[in-house]
Amino acid sequence: MTTAATNQHVLSVRNLRVAYSTPTGYLHAVDDVSFDLSAGESLGVVGESGCGKSTMGKALMQLLPPGAQMSGSVQLKDDELVGVSRRDLRRIRGEEMALVFQEPMTRLDPLMKISTHFVEAIRAHRPRTSKSAAREMGRKAMAQMGIPPTRADNYPHEFSGGMRQRIMIALGVVMQPSIIVADEPTTALDVIVEAQILDLLDRLRRDEDLGLILITHNLGIVAETCDRVAVMYAGRIVELGPVEEVFTTPKHPYTQGLLRSVISVDTTELASIEGFPPDLQHPPAGCRFAPRCDQVFSDCPVTDPRLTAVTDHTAAACLLYDGAYPPEHREGAHA
Amino acid sequence: MATDTNTSAPLAEPPAQTDPSSSPLTRLRKRLEHALRPWRRANPGARYLVIAGVLITLMFLVMAVFADTVAPFGQDQYCSDEFFNPENGACIGAGPDEQIPNRAAPSRQYPFGTTDTRFDVLSRVILGARIAFAVVAFSTALAMLIGVPLGLFSGYIGGRFDKVMVLVMDSIYAFPSLLLALIIAFALGLRLEQLGIDAPFVPAAVAVGTVYIPQYFRVIRNHTLSVKEEPFVEAARSLGASRTTIVFRYIFFNVVSSIPVLFTLNAADAVLTLAGLGFLGYGIRFPTAEWGLDVNLGLADSVAGFWWTAFWPGVAITLLVTGLSLMGEGLNDIVNPLLRVKGYRGKVKLSARESLKLAGDRDPDAMEAAPHRAGTGEASR
Numbered sequence: 001m002t003t004a005a006t007n008q009h010v011l012s013v014r015n016l017r018v019a020y021s022t023p024t025g026y027l028h029a030v031d032d033v034s035f036d037l038s039a040g041e042s043l044g045v046v047g048e049s050g051c052g053k054s055t056m057g058k059a060l061m062q063l064l065p066p067g068a069q070m071s072g073s074v075q076l077k078d079d080e081l082v083g084v085s086r087r088d089l090r091r092i093r094g095e096e097m098a099l100v101f102q103e104p105m106t107r108l109d110p111l112m113k114i115s116t117h118f119v120e121a122i123r124a125h126r127p128r129t130s131k132s133a134a135r136e137m138g139r140k141a142m143a144q145m146g147i148p149p150t151r152a153d154n155y156p157h158e159f160s161g162g163m164r165q166r167i168m169i170a171l172g173v174v175m176q177p178s179i180i181v182a183d184e185p186t187t188a189l190d191v192i193v194e195a196q197i198l199d200l201l202d203r204l205r206r207d208e209d210l211g212l213i214l215i216t217h218n219l220g221i222v223a224e225t226c227d228r229v230a231v232m233y234a235g236r237i238v239e240l241g242p243v244e245e246v247f248t249t250p251k252h253p254y255t256q257g258l259l260r261s262v263i264s265v266d267t268t269e270l271a272s273i274e275g276f277p278p279d280l281q282h283p284p285a286g287c288r289f290a291p292r293c294d295q296v297f298s299d300c301p302v303t304d305p306r307l308t309a310v311t312d313h314t315a316a317a318c319l320l321y322d323g324a325y326p327p328e329h330r331e332g333a334h335a
Numbered sequence: 336m337a338t339d340t341n342t343s344a345p346l347a348e349p350p351a352q353t354d355p356s357s358s359p360l361t362r363l364r365k366r367l368e369h370a371l372r373p374w375r376r377a378n379p380g381a382r383y384l385v386i387a388g389v390l391i392t393l394m395f396l397v398m399a400v401f402a403d404t405v406a407p408f409g410q411d412q413y414c415s416d417e418f419f420n421p422e423n424g425a426c427i428g429a430g431p432d433e434q435i436p437n438r439a440a441p442s443r444q445y446p447f448g449t450t451d452t453r454f455d456v457l458s459r460v461i462l463g464a465r466i467a468f469a470v471v472a473f474s475t476a477l478a479m480l481i482g483v484p485l486g487l488f489s490g491y492i493g494g495r496f497d498k499v500m501v502l503v504m505d506s507i508y509a510f511p512s513l514l515l516a517l518i519i520a521f522a523l524g525l526r527l528e529q530l531g532i533d534a535p536f537v538p539a540a541v542a543v544g545t546v547y548i549p550q551y552f553r554v555i556r557n558h559t560l561s562v563k564e565e566p567f568v569e570a571a572r573s574l575g576a577s578r579t580t581i582v583f584r585y586i587f588f589n590v591v592s593s594i595p596v597l598f599t600l601n602a603a604d605a606v607l608t609l610a611g612l613g614f615l616g617y618g619i620r621f622p623t624a625e626w627g628l629d630v631n632l633g634l635a636d637s638v639a640g641f642w643w644t645a646f647w648p649g650v651a652i653t654l655l656v657t658g659l660s661l662m663g664e665g666l667n668d669i670v671n672p673l674l675r676v677k678g679y680r681g682k683v684k685l686s687a688r689e690s691l692k693l694a695g696d697r698d699p700d701a702m703e704a705a706p707h708r709a710g711t712g713e714a715s716r
Binding site: 061063066090091092093094095098099101103106107108109110111112120121124125168171172175 | 493494565566567569570571573574575580584585588
């Protein structure tokens with residue numbers, strides 16, 4: 001599945017941490033996340049609710065709520081995004097990077113025609129574009145998404161949820177960004193529309209050489225559309241590798257549990273992982289998954305595993321694999 | 336098969352009626368009908384309030400616009416027309432007989448009587464409407480132009496800026512409004528005089544306007560606080576929209592609906608404040624016709640039995656304030672959907688057809704036919 005895109009990364013994230021300040025201290029919703037994304041590649045981010053997927057997506061766009069702090073490095077092509085000025089950030093949003101949201105129903109201003117949305121979005125980046133030219137660009141983007149351009153002058157409430165999501169995508173790609181972050185783009189939609197939207201995103205990725213980050217909790221979607229997958233747990237990436245490899249031979253116990261819990265047509269008994277994700281304000285000292293892990297052993301509650309290469313392409317953060325021990329603990333690794 | 340044709344034939348009918356002949360005129364009519372929907376759905380009581388308010392306000396507005404032609408005399412005219420020079424307000428060469436009698440009781444020639452300075456009361460009441468509307472328009476425009484953008488940005492930016500703004504606005508609001516208006520009018524009047532600028536109604540208008548800034552600020556700020564959490568605002572940010580764009584293109588149109596009601600209610604209040612200023616002698620200067628000032632000038636008269644000099648300006652104030660308030664209250668009932676539904680529910684005992692008409696649906700016949708059809712369809716199956 002790895003389309004072996006040119007080894008040039010459009011996005012590289014290094015040691016990204018996002019902290020929400022709460023009355024009782026900082027909560028690291030995303031803790032030390034690193035990954036790369038090449039042009040034309042799609043990366044799926046999966047994990048259960050509250051493990052930091054959406055926060056990571058928003059952090060990439062820097063759309064975090066006030067009071068959230070991020071550190072580390074997010075490099076988009078040659079620009080460093082962490083600590084960038086507000087003006088540069090505005091340019092990057094929409095022009096370099098687009099975000100597709102979870103609920104398309106409420107993401108368009110109810111009092112604005114669709115064409116006006118396009119005019120506003122385009123003029124935010126190219127203030128000198130004439131209105132008619134911007135409308136024309138909008139119509140083209142809509143046609144590309146399979147929405148009849150004749151409907152450009154309709155209001156958002158006159159469209160169905162799937163159409164609105166396609167309009168949102170059209171709005172996102174009209175400036176031809178290099179990356180799309182899709183945060184559960186199909187959660188609110190039915191399966192037919194879901195397939196259409198995913199198809200569209202996939203086509204865009206191929207045709208325009210877009211990098212796609214698909215955040216979802218639906219493993220099926222990832223298996224179908226993504227090249228690589230990052231499994232997140234408690235703010236960290238616990239396994240990162242090609243979709244086929246991760247899904248056929250999962251390395252991390254959490255991934256294994258997640259895959260067991262998938263409900264398919266022939267599921268007769270529901271499987272799940274016992275327990276709940278840890279309190280991120282006071283994360284456990286060792287492996288964060290240890291309290292719920294079925295392969296836990298003596299080192300787990302005390303040693304924090306690092307993400308380490310397990311096979312040629314896949315990396316996992318689990319003490320079952322030798323490389324996961326921090327350097328000073330290497331000698332005490334279980335044989 | 337039979338049910339198929341049954342359902343498809345009537346469904347095809349309505350578009351055939353409306354669509355092909357969609358000339359610009361019918362489209363305009365449709366738009367108007369749509370715009371008037373809340374009006375038709377409103378509680379009838381609210382509608383009468385608005386109609387009464389609009390009629391009274393319109394009467395004064397017509398008086399104000401055509402004041403020069405409607406008023407028999409000028410505001411400071413104390414002789415008949417042939418001797419009067421409107422330029423400087425002097426009556427050159429008018430003997431005692433050509434002058435307007437002073438303190439004349441209402442008669443055919445002077446329907447509202449005359450004052451001790453030989454001015455015709457009717458003319459001054461009519462000309463006073465012009466000042467009232469000018470000051471109301473200027474002051475509410477001022478209050479809106481300052482209060483609305485401040486409220487938008489204060490609500491959207493939040494944080495320390497918002498806290499400071501709310502504190503400032505609250506202190507203005509907590510200050511007795513007439514006292515505040517007095518101080519501003521007095522200080523500004525002095526300053527303009529020093530600078531040699533002749534703008535008789537500016538101090539009063541600015542004073543009245545300042546009093547209403549906090550109201551617009553509060554309403555818009557609170558509304559902005561809720562609208563800025565809407566997902567489409569975040570979506571706009573994700574597309575690279577600037578703060579100004581978001582505030583004026585996305586948020587503004589979602590909060591603007593609360594302004595008209597506030598405007599009409601404030602206008603009524605502004606008339607009162609202006610009259611209060613005039614009555615205390617800090618509003619419009621004599622001899623310009625202004626109702627509050629005229630009531631003040633007529634006070635001594637009314638004690639002496641000349642009731643008409645203070646009575647008619649007072650009636651004018653009351654009427655205009657009532658008209659504007661009725662309009663504001665009625666508009667509130669119509670614009671606010673919660674109040675609207677309540678009024679609608681009061682009339683349940685109508686026939687189905689009547690209530691559909693009341694509900695403002697375009698075509699009661701089609702609406703009536705629809706459930707009927709569904710029923711037969713079900714039965715045939």
